[in-house]
Amino acid sequence: MSTASGPTRIGVRIREQRRLAHLTQRQLAQRLPYSYSLLNQVECGAREASSSFVSAVAGALGIDITLLTDSEAVTSAQRDRLAAMVSPIRDALDRYDLPAGGVPGGAPLPQLVAEADAACRQVRATRLRAASRVLPTLITGLTREVQLRPRTDAWKALASVYRTAHDITVKVGYTDLAGVALDRMGWAAERASDPCLAAVRHYKRALVRQERRDLGTCLIEAGRSLLDGDTSKEALVVAGQLHLGAVVVAARAGDRAAVADHLGEAHSLADRVGGEAAEVHWLSFGHTNIALHALGARIRMRQWDEALVEARAIRLGSGTLTSRRARYLVDRAQVEMETGHTTAALQHLMEARRVAPEQTRHLPGTRVTVSGLVHTMRRPPEELAHLATWVGR
Incomplete structure (x- = not known):
């Protein structure tokens, strides 16, 4: 969507809608009670469009005038649908420290854990609405579980559903709520005494704040420090993903040397892991994921020719x-x-x-x-x- 404002924004939108209607400027001008010269000046931002001019253009193109004047109105229906999807998740996150005594008894813990994993799979399959429908009940059920029977596996499952809440909300643009979900994830991960979960949270936080290189770098380093001395497959996968987070942060800053260094470290860890690790904290770490992050880094640094070569070389498997x-x-x-x-x-x-x-x-x-x-x-x-x-x- 254009980031232009005022007369320039309206001119840009008129040009877009005219082109989508397969009309040249002269062809559109012939349908208007205004000159070709005025239309040309409005489209390039040199003249301000009057309300009557915009109305005439909308009529000539056969479109709703809000497509030209109010880009927000165009997506209001989408926003309303997203708000309805996210609102129950927001409510469930707000109840994290409230007594659950009045909440009716829910499913047993093994079922809640299985359903938490299923919700995560749905997000990975991009079925966001399906996952969002079950998530509030899962958060409430697991919150009740940790209050009544605080066990490590219950805290881990609760951290997992908070992470799923983050993944859903960040994908649909609710970054403020995604940050709240990560705070809740950290709260649950601390009680689960799981350094890998805590490190995953730092990785997610770094991506949310990638525009702040100093903060993003600190978060990545904090995550890596949690894994010092741990050579398990789980720790290697999380450490590799943290390097990929560092790639995103460095690319945002345009630091090509740092991008190359972190990609190299990630490849070394992927060699140690062996194959694609798709089920470790739902991170899908491996050489394919590294290649996708390398492509993303090229795009952020606007290295289009190199990005084209890399994009065309990537082969995604059926899995x-x-x-x-x-x-x-x-x-x-x-x-x-x-x-x-x-x-x-x-x-x-x-x-x-x-x-x-x-x-x-x-x-x-x-x-x-x-x-x-x-x-x-x-x-x-x-x-x-x-x-x-x-x-x-």
Whole structure:
């Protein structure tokens, strides 16, 4: 979505909608009681659009005027649906320290643990709404369990569902609530006396605050210090994932040397782990995941030519998580778009939508790529118009 404001923003949106309608400026001007020159100046931001002009453009294009004047109104229905999905999770997080005596008896602990694992699997399969429906009950049930029978496995399961709450809320853009979920995860992990869980929390926190390199780096280092001297497979996987978190932080800062160093450390740990570790704290650590992070780093540092080579070299196996596959497809689409391969970019975006619609819609790269394609494709195809509407442009 365009970050322009005022007259420039309206001009940009008029241009986008005109191109989606397959009209040139002159063709649109012929439908308006205004000159071609005025339309041209409004689109480039040199002139402010009057309310009557915007109304006339909307009428000529056959669209709702809010598509040109109020980008927030376009996505209000989406926001309402997300708020309804997230609100019960927020309530469950708020009740973490309240007495659970009035809560009716729930499922036994083994069932709650199995359901917590199932919710995590649903998130990894990008079934966010399905996971969100069961999560509040799981949080409440496990909170009751640790209050009445505080055992290590109960605290671990509670930390796990808090982590799932983070994963859902951060994917749909509720970063403030994602931070609360991580605080709750840390609270439960401390009581579970599980350094690996605590380290995973530091990794997640670093990603949420990646724009602050000093803070992100401190969080990564704090996570690594928790694992000092532990050579178990679990610790090696978590340590490797912490290095990948450091890759994200360093790439955001444009530090290519640090990115290369952390990728090298991650590869060394992956060699020690052997194969892809998909079931260790649900991290999916291995050489494939490292390659995906390397691609993400290229994108953040705007190294488009190198990113294109790496994106086209990646081969995802049939067992690749749906969430990883969707993220790769969106990254690949952005790289193809930035290097001028617009048809390939659109194809990869459409495939990402097919594979994981819930996740793809909310990935920032989706909006960036859709916007770029609208501006660069000479005749935006109908599929792109549908995508633009779908993401709320």
